[in-house]
Amino acid sequence: MTDSDESVLVTRSLAGDERAFAELVEIHQRVLFNLALRIVGDHEDARDLAQTVFVKAYRNLASFDRGRRFFSWIYRITINESLSFVSRRRPQEPLNEVMRAPGRSPEEQWEQEELGTMVRHAVMQLTTEYRDVIVARHFLNLSHREIGDLLSVPEKTVKSRLHTARQRLGGILCRNGITSA
Amino acid sequence: MSDRDLDQIIDDVLDGVAPPAESVWLKERMDRDPAIRTRYGERAVLFKALTPGEMVAPPPDLVSSVMSEIRGSSPAQHSASPTWWSSLLGSLTRRPALGLGYAFGAGAAIGVLAMVALTPRSGSAPSTPLPVNGTMVPPTGPNWILEDHARLAAGPGQGEVRLQRNGAMLIVEIESASRTSSRWTLEFDPASIRIMGIDWTRGPDGAFHSGSGRLELDAGAASLTRVRLESVREGDAELRLSLQVGDAVGVGTLRTSSHTRASP
Numbered sequence: 084m085t086d087s088d089e090s091v092l093v094t095r096s097l098a099g100d101e102r103a104f105a106e107l108v109e110i111h112q113r114v115l116f117n118l119a120l121r122i123v124g125d126h127e128d129a130r131d132l133a134q135t136v137f138v139k140a141y142r143n144l145a146s147f148d149r150g151r152r153f154f155s156w157i158y159r160i161t162i163n164e165s166l167s168f169v170s171r172r173r174p175q176e177p178l179n180e181v182m183r184a185p186g187r188s189p190e191e192q193w194e195q196e197e198l199g200t201m202v203r204h205a206v207m208q209l210t211t212e213y214r215d216v217i218v219a220r221h222f223l224n225l226s227h228r229e230i231g232d233l234l235s236v237p238e239k240t241v242k243s244r245l246h247t248a249r250q251r252l253g254g255i256l257c258r259n260g261i262t263s264a
Numbered sequence: 265m266s267d268r269d270l271d272q273i274i275d276d277v278l279d280g281v282a283p284p285a286e287s288v289w290l291k292e293r294m295d296r297d298p299a300i301r302t303r304y305g306e307r308a309v310l311f312k313a314l315t316p317g318e319m320v321a322p323p324p325d326l327v328s329s330v331m332s333e334i335r336g337s338s339p340a341q342h343s344a345s346p347t348w349w350s351s352l353l354g355s356l357t358r359r360p361a362l363g364l365g366y367a368f369g370a371g372a373a374i375g376v377l378a379m380v381a382l383t384p385r386s387g388s389a390p391s392t393p394l395p396v397n398g399t400m401v402p403p404t405g406p407n408w409i410l411e412d413h414a415r416l417a418a419g420p421g422q423g424e425v426r427l428q429r430n431g432a433m434l435i436v437e438i439e440s441a442s443r444t445s446s447r448w449t450l451e452f453d454p455a456s457i458r459i460m461g462i463d464w465t466r467g468p469d470g471a472f473h474s475g476s477g478r479l480e481l482d483a484g485a486a487s488l489t490r491v492r493l494e495s496v497r498e499g500d501a502e503l504r505l506s507l508q509v510g511d512a513v514g515v516g517t518l519r520t521s522s523h524t525r526a527s528p
Binding site: 109112116120126137141142166217223227246249250253 | 271275276281321322329335337
């Protein structure tokens with residue numbers, strides 16, 4: 084699927100063709116669901132968030148800047164919605180299904196869940212420009228080039244931001260006793 | 265070689281983007297220097313902590329759930345919230361048989377709605393939206409220009425405000441660094457600028473109150489709020505800002521440059 088194909092789907096959606104929008108949902112649901120899951124840590128919440136994101140995108144499609152990639156736009160909406168959700172959620176709610184894996188002992192499971200929570204909290208403490216690259220690279224496994232396309236910045240900038248972001252993240256995790264200095 | 269350069273190479277190797285020669289070089293250095301090996305190990309812990317595992321399949325009913333929620337509505341219908349007049353017309357046209365029966369009620373409703381329309385709006389999104397709400401278009405990309413920014417402080421509260429422009433579209437980003445909620449006020453000439461929407465980008469949804477040439481926002485601690493504005497005429501414009509935390513008040517000003525509207 085090229086950007087121009089997506090642009091056609093957006094145009095058709097704007098004209099009221101619901102099948103076209105369903106195609107856009109089909110294309111992006113996996114990445115956006117996983118993005119929400121990585122941030123909120125719970126399948127049900129991630130599902131609700133992904134649904135909210137697609138509905139919001141549809142309802143605001145007329146305001147979408149056609150000069151940009153649709154994925155960049157909806158990716159940003161997903162990040163915003165997920166972060167907003169995390170900040171609203173009660174801090175005592177331990178939701179870390181993303182880290183669960185079969186075959187682990189309860190202790191290992193608990194450690195992984197704790198680690199997941201701490202890493203997510205540390206990522207949330209980064210400023211937007213650094214958080215974006217960490218989420219895109221490590222949570223979504225996007226390449227440097229894909230991140231550059233997503234954020235409209237050169238690959239070199241992505242690399243530099245990733246490095247600084249990891250330095251800062253390392254500092255935060257170190258202060259929280261997760262990694263050594 | 266500086267520590268930063270070395271860390272960059274370690275990052276590249278762990279990230280899988282280092283050229284083969286750099287990987288070999290690092291391996292040789294680690295074999296010779298235990299300090300570098302330790303440094304590599306520490307960084308590897310960070311990478312491991314950041315790896316949440318394989319992507320999972322989305323719920324099988326996600327597409328159908330989305331489509332059932334939007335079925336029968338066109339995105340164009342949502343480009344702006346309905347006005348009181350279009351809502352009223354819509355409700356009457358959807359029930360033509362009841363049109364006469366509703367005539368009296370409609371007359372009364374017009375009176376009430378007209379009062380509502382003439383009264384400044386307030387609420388917390390999305391229950392009482394501004395004309396366009398929740399677009400969440402980030403002001404990034406080559407078309408966006410940072411026009412002005414200001415730092416405000418008021419007692420224990422502080423924050424930064426950035427004004428970005430893309431043609432006639434303006435986005436004011438208010439990044440509150442306060443530990444408590446704070447009130448931000450934007451004042452402007454309503455003949456030059458109009459409010460298009462609010463996006464509670466980070467932090468809980470706040471409350472707002474908008475009147476002619478004025479917008480008050482109650483933003484949460486450490487929040488990011490985007491206010492979308494539109495220049496309605498060419499020429500410079502000014503946005504007066506204030507931040508209030510308790511009794512303390514800080515003020516600032518942002519200026520937009522002249523621009524040419526693409527369309528009337």
